[in-house]
Amino acid sequence: MFKLLTCFLLLWVGSNADKYANPIALAAPDPWMQYYNGYYYLVATTWTNEIGIRKASTLGGLKDVENTIVYTIDGRVIWAPEIHLIDGRWYLFYCACGPNTEGNGCHRNHVAQSASDDPMGPYTFMADLDDPNTDVEELDPSYIIINDNQYLLGSVMGSTQDLYIRPMVNPYTPSGPKYFLSTPTYDWEKQGWTVNEGPEPLYHDGRVFVVFSASLCSTPNYKLGIMEFVGTDPLNSTHWHKYADPVFQRSNENHVYGPGHNGFFKSPDGTEDWIVYHANSEESQGCDMGRSSRAQKFTWGEDGLPLFGLPEAADVSYEGPSGE
Numbered sequence: 001m002f003k004l005l006t007c008f009l010l011l012w013v014g015s016n017a018d019k020y021a022n023p024i025a026l027a028a029p030d031p032w033m034q035y036y037n038g039y040y041y042l043v044a045t046t047w048t049n050e051i052g053i054r055k056a057s058t059l060g061g062l063k064d065v066e067n068t069i070v071y072t073i074d075g076r077v078i079w080a081p082e083i084h085l086i087d088g089r090w091y092l093f094y095c096a097c098g099p100n101t102e103g104n105g106c107h108r109n110h111v112a113q114s115a116s117d118d119p120m121g122p123y124t125f126m127a128d129l130d131d132p133n134t135d136v137e138e139l140d141p142s143y144i145i146i147n148d149n150q151y152l153l154g155s156v157m158g159s160t161q162d163l164y165i166r167p168m169v170n171p172y173t174p175s176g177p178k179y180f181l182s183t184p185t186y187d188w189e190k191q192g193w194t195v196n197e198g199p200e201p202l203y204h205d206g207r208v209f210v211v212f213s214a215s216l217c218s219t220p221n222y223k224l225g226i227m228e229f230v231g232t233d234p235l236n237s238t239h240w241h242k243y244a245d246p247v248f249q250r251s252n253e254n255h256v257y258g259p260g261h262n263g264f265f266k267s268p269d270g271t272e273d274w275i276v277y278h279a280n281s282e283e284s285q286g287c288d289m290g291r292s293s294r295a296q297k298f299t300w301g302e303d304g305l306p307l308f309g310l311p312e313a314a315d316v317s318y319e320g321p322s323g324e
């Protein structure tokens with residue numbers, strides 16, 4: 001009997017090692033994650049003047065590690081940081097307000113560079129990425145590579161909140177102004193307010209997608225839509241096709257509300273696609289640091305589009321990414 005129990009215990013501990021449950025990190029909105037050289041690196045909004053990274057060898061292990069500060073700015077209200085590995089260095093894209101700015105509209109996009117190929121930095125400031133031709137709020141920077149050309153993606157505040165794309169020579173050198181990419185047109189993009197934000201690159205089978213967040217983040221109806229590059233000129237919005245239906249949204253059944261502002265990462269063995277996103281467990285939890293990071297595996301449909309399914313219920317154990 002004792003032997004049997006020990007055996008069960010070992011099995012339980014053994015199989016638990018590569019399981020995880022959502023949320024994977026508390027107080028971590030606008031998450032972005034990469035798996036690199038044996039570790040997951042999770043970076044998220046802090047709302048402060050510092051950016052931290054959570055590092056762990058398993059997805060489930062992220063819950064137990066501290067958010068190590070890797071970068072500090074002379075400014076405030078950091079939102080939506082992301083790390084991208086380009087030509088052997090990590091580039092930390094983020095938006096923030098200046099030290100003496102007040103109120104809404106003060107965010108601008110910036111980029112810092114790592115000293116080596118270590119995602120933990122140290123990072124050095126490289127450039128302000130706001131378009132000097134306009135004095136408006138620019139936020140949610142990301143980076144996409146299409147046919148070997150590099151582009152900054154972002155969101156811009158106006159009478160509506162839209163997406164933009166800007167040509168880049170490298171992550172810290174723009175080669176032109178920003179171009180309009182997308183504005184909310186469908187009803188599902190206008191709940192609470194007309195919002196397109198958090199544009200994120202997704203590549204599959206030679207196709208290029210941008211997954212974005214739509215509607216107001218403080219509502220339970222914040223959600224993800226998708227657009228695809230279908231032409232020859234990424235700077236021309238008519239060369240992109242926005243799909244008519246959202247691809248990821250609230251699940252009343254699973255008690256997950258306002259899922260959005262995501263990132264994508266691969267399993268350690270490179271065979272699986274995973275999404276990381278934030279969500280709330282209550283309908284009225286709003287758009288602040290209460291939002292938690294969550295992750296789940298996704299697959300692809302016969303039409304070549306991602307199938308994200310429903311956002312997973314909190315506190316339920318799932319199999320971790322393949323190869324952990």
Ligand SMILES: *[C@@H]1O[C@H](CO)[C@@H](O)[C@H](O)[C@H]1NC(C)=O
Pocket residue numbers: 236237238239
């Ligand atoms: C955008 O693409 C459309 C369709 O190819 C074309 O008619 C239009 O001239 C392009 N606009 C610009 C500014 O290049």
